[in-house]
Amino acid sequence: xxxxxxxxxxxxxxxxxxxxxxxxxxxxxxxxxxxxxxxxxxxxxxxxxxxxxxxxxxxxxxxxxxxxxxxxxxxxxxxxxxxxxxxxxxxxxxxxxxxxxxxxxxxxxxxxxxxxxxxxxxxxxxxxxxxxxxxxxxxxxxxxxxxxxxxxxxxxxxxxxxxxxxxxxxxxxxxxxxxxxxxxxxxxxxxxxxxxxxxxxxxxxxxxxxxxxxxxxxxxxxxxxxxxxxxxxxxxxxxxxxxxxxxxxxxxxxxxxxxxxxxxxxxxxxxxxxxxxxxxxxxxxxxxxxxxxxxxxxxxxxxxxxxxxxxxxxxxxxxxxxxxxxxxxxxxxxxxxxxxxxxxxxxxxxxxxxxxxxxxxxxxxxxxxxxxxxxxxxxxxxxxxxxx
Numbered sequence: 001x002x003x004x005x006x007x008x009x010x011x012x013x014x015x016x017x018x019x020x021x022x023x024x025x026x027x028x029x030x031x032x033x034x035x036x037x038x039x040x041x042x043x044x045x046x047x048x049x050x051x052x053x054x055x056x057x058x059x060x061x062x063x064x065x066x067x068x069x070x071x072x073x074x075x076x077x078x079x080x081x082x083x084x085x086x087x088x089x090x091x092x093x094x095x096x097x098x099x100x101x102x103x104x105x106x107x108x109x110x111x112x113x114x115x116x117x118x119x120x121x122x123x124x125x126x127x128x129x130x131x132x133x134x135x136x137x138x139x140x141x142x143x144x145x146x147x148x149x150x151x152x153x154x155x156x157x158x159x160x161x162x163x164x165x166x167x168x169x170x171x172x173x174x175x176x177x178x179x180x181x182x183x184x185x186x187x188x189x190x191x192x193x194x195x196x197x198x199x200x201x202x203x204x205x206x207x208x209x210x211x212x213x214x215x216x217x218x219x220x221x222x223x224x225x226x227x228x229x230x231x232x233x234x235x236x237x238x239x240x241x242x243x244x245x246x247x248x249x250x251x252x253x254x255x256x257x258x259x260x261x262x263x264x265x266x267x268x269x270x271x272x273x274x275x276x277x278x279x280x281x282x283x284x285x286x287x288x289x290x291x292x293x294x295x296x297x298x299x300x301x302x303x304x305x306x307x308x309x310x311x312x313x314x315x316x317x318x319x320x321x322x323x324x325x326x327x328x329x330x331x332x333x334x335x336x337x338x339x340x341x342x343x344x345x346x347x348x349x350x351x352x353x354x355x356x357x358x359x360x361x362x363x364x365x366x367x368x369x370x371x372x373x374x375x376x377x378x379x380x381x382x383x384x385x386x387x388x
Contacts, residue, residue: 001152001154001155002037002038002039002040002041002073002075003073003074003075004152004154005038005147005152006038006039006052006058006075008147008150008152009021009038009052009143009147010052010053010054010055010056012142012143012146012147012150013052013053013054013103013143014054015146016142016143016146017054017101018054018101018103018138018142018143019053019054019097019099019100019101019102020051020052020053020054020094020097020099020101020102020103021051021052021053021102021103021140021143022049022050022051022102022103022104022140023035023036023039023049023050023104023105023115023140024047024048024049024050024104024105024116024120024123024124025044025047025048025050025115025120026044026045026046026047026048026120027044027045028040028043028044029043031117032115033105033115033116034111034112034113034114034115034144034318034322035105035112035113035115035140035144035147036115037241037317038147039060040060040069040070040073042066042069042070043066044062044063044066045063045065045066046062046063046065046066046082046086047062047063047086047120047123048060048061048062048063048066048086049061049062049086049090051093051097053097053099055097057077057078057097058075058076058077058078059076059077059078059079059080059093060076060078060079060080061080061082061086061089061090061093062079062080062081062082062086063081063082063083064081064082064083065081066081067079067081078093080093086127087126087127090127091127091128091131094131094133099133099136100136101136101138102133102136102137102138103137103138103139103140103142103143104116104121104124104137104138104139104140105140105144106121106139106140106141107139107140107141107144108334109141109333109334109335109336110141110144110145110322110323110334110336111322112144112145112148112318112321112322112323113139113140113141113144113145113322144322145322145323145324145339146323146342148314148316148317148318148321148322148323149314149316149321149322149323149324149342149344149345150342150343150344150345151316151344151345151346151368152344155242155316156344156346156368156377158239158240158241158242159239159242159243159244159315159316159346159366159377160377161239161240161242162199162202162236162237162238162239162242162243162244163244163246163366163377163378165194165197165199165237165239165244166235166236166237166244166246167246167378167379168197169190169193169194169197169235169237170233170246170248172193173186173189173190173193173233174250174385174387176189177225177231177250177252177387178225178387179224179225179226179227179252180224180225180226181224181225182209182220182221182222182223182224182225183207183208183209183213183220183221183222183223184220184221184222186205186207186220186233187205187207187219187220190205190233190235194237197237199237199238199239200237200238201235201236201237201238202235202236202237202238202243202244202245202319203235203236203245203319204219205220205233205234205235206218206232206233206234206235207220207232207233207234208230208231208232208233208359208360209223209224209225209226209229209231209359210223210225210226210228210229210230210231210357210358210359211354211355211356211357211358211359211360212224212229212359215352215354215360215362225252225387226252227252227253227254227255227257228252228254228357228358229251229252229358229359230249230250230251230252230264230355230358230359230360230361231249231250231251231252231359231387232247232248232249232359232360232361232362233247233248234246234247234362234364235247236319241317242316242317243315243316243317243318243319243321244315244366244378245315245319245348245364245366246364246365246366246378247350247362247363247364248363248381248385249268249361249362249363249381249384249385250384250385250386250387251264251384251385251386251387252386252387252388253386253387253388259384260358260384261358263355263358264355264358264361265384266302266303267304267353267355267361268361268383268384269302270298270299270302270303270304270353270361271299271351271352271353271361271362271363272363272381272382273298273302274295274298274299274302274351275349275350275351275363275365275380276380277294277295277298278291278294278295278298278311278312278326278349279349279365279367279373279374279376280373281294282312282326282341282347282349282367282369282373282374283341283369283370283372283373283374284340284341284342284343284369284371284372285340285341286340286341287337287338287339287340287341288324288325288326288327288336288337288338288339288340288341289326289327289328289329289337289338291311291312291326291341292310292311292312292326292327292328292337293328295311295326295349295351296328299351299353304353305353307351307352307353309327309351310325310326310327310328310333310337311326311327311349311350311351312325312326312327312347312348312349312350313325313326313327313347313348314345314346314347314348315346315347315348315366316346321346322336323336323339323345324336324337324339324340324341324342324345325337325339326341326347326349341369342369343369343370343371344368344369345368345369346366346367346368346369346377347366347367347369347374348364348365348366348367349364349365349367350362350363350364350365351363363381365378365380365381366378
């Protein structure tokens, strides 16, 4: 897939009118640039520069001990091994290419475009001193966000596989849940099933038994599941490096109950309605913040307050895959909510409401943006699951 993504990167450079994308890395086993997966699948030790030009050239400069694995890939037009110093070789290639704009991996808004460490920037800056290229550096965020966001069919297929495994484990979990199990025991169950499917967790699951534990990025507790609780889990898996991320709910019926109390049902209907209406707005050209605006109007129309986070994020090689965010215009999110949705993006839609005494009603679905709208990749939860 590296060859296909690098070819896609060339097209993006042309579209964005950027002459060259330069990714500068070292010791990738310890400090991997988030974009490094697009260049190689083996370790880099000494400083290495990967150059992709809008004209289609793909050049790799690296320590001589690292070159063989990259030659075997058959992806690069030129692989240059050095012994003592990368700088002369980099400068020679820049002289030949003479790019007017050089995109490097830094961004104040997108962590996945911000892989160039300060120390590596200083090394690059030193190498470029006295050349015209030093003043031609720009952020590679437009390139990386588009490259990560525009999923190839093979990438979407991997995400679907990851979702399928997560949904299978959810069904197995439903059959296993019973009174008295703790959040920690649920976490162990999910870990064991993940190993059985050979699918690593894409993040540490978030598990809530009723209102006995806080919502958020919190580890499992010793809280026990009891009748009257809303059971909530936020979890996902990886398949060949690609992630799923869904949230699911079940209600633990009290003796004599046939359905949840009205307040719990109303909360579910409000969250479900918000996700379905947001899906209708999720289409190419839509502005992230405007979809989030719509979602907030819908949830408030049901009598619930704003959620205190973004409505949705992109999903791919990372759970939070950068680029355009379906989020509010908060300083914390920088420019990401102002981006536009594109075809072949994969987004989550997620939000929650609190039901005092019962817990949190929180759902999350994964969707693919199509030419004219969007489609669910996950099987949307449209009604309650029950624990008896």
